[in-house]
Amino acid sequence: MSIQFDNVTVLKKGNVYFDGKCVSHTVLFADGTKKTLGVILPSTLNFGTASPEIMEIVSGSCRIRLKGEEAWNTYGAGTQFSVPGNSSFDIEVTETVDYVCHYG
Amino acid sequence: MSIQFDNVTVLKKGNVYFDGKCVSHTVLFADGTKKTLGVILPSTLNFGTASPEIMEIVSGSCRIRLKGEEAWNTYGAGTQFSVPGNSSFDIEVTETVDYVCHYG
Secondary structure (H helix, E strand, C coil), X not given: CCXXXXXXXXXXXXXXXXXXXXXXXXEECCCCCEEEEEEECCEEEEEECCCCEEEEEEEEEEEEEECCCCCCEEEECCCEEEXXXXXXXXXXXXXXXXXXXXXX | CCCEEEEEEEECCCEEEHHHCEEEEEEECCCCCEEEEEEECCEEEEEXXXXXXXXXXXXXXXXXXXXXXXXXEXXXXXXXXXXXXXXXXXXXXXXXXXXXXXXX
């Protein structure tokens, strides 16, 4: 997994969610797509999705439960999970997570 | 003031300081220079500097006191202040700050 994105545009203003438990910055690609790079501090949160998302875990560790499922699955550095659009997921961050969110 | 940086490299892993009161992402430029884009939540913190820094306030509001000074000065969106190397500054964030840190 690459540690960086090259030849991109990054927005100076960040995005703050859940009183700062999640902070991200937006990255724009030449092909018109967008990703966000973020940090989630240890906490248990529920994120909603508009479009489908792929969450790539860069570092840290978390447990994820997708909407409508009972099982929690654990994700660490180098792993990823997919979330449908117009849905949500619970995340329990056990070790501060760095992530890349890819929008489908 | 531009709202973005174009044609840059951004590192996927963020930087977390003060238990998450400050979260930043690192941006690398073609000329070899580096900046960080960050968010500071409402709090009063002391930041140390290694190299000289220019702190550009993108949004929000804060009060700053440089090391060795008694006066606090207020900075808001579109303003900036300079900090010498091997020094420090106190920052009181009254409204969540988005910043760009330029290293000298």
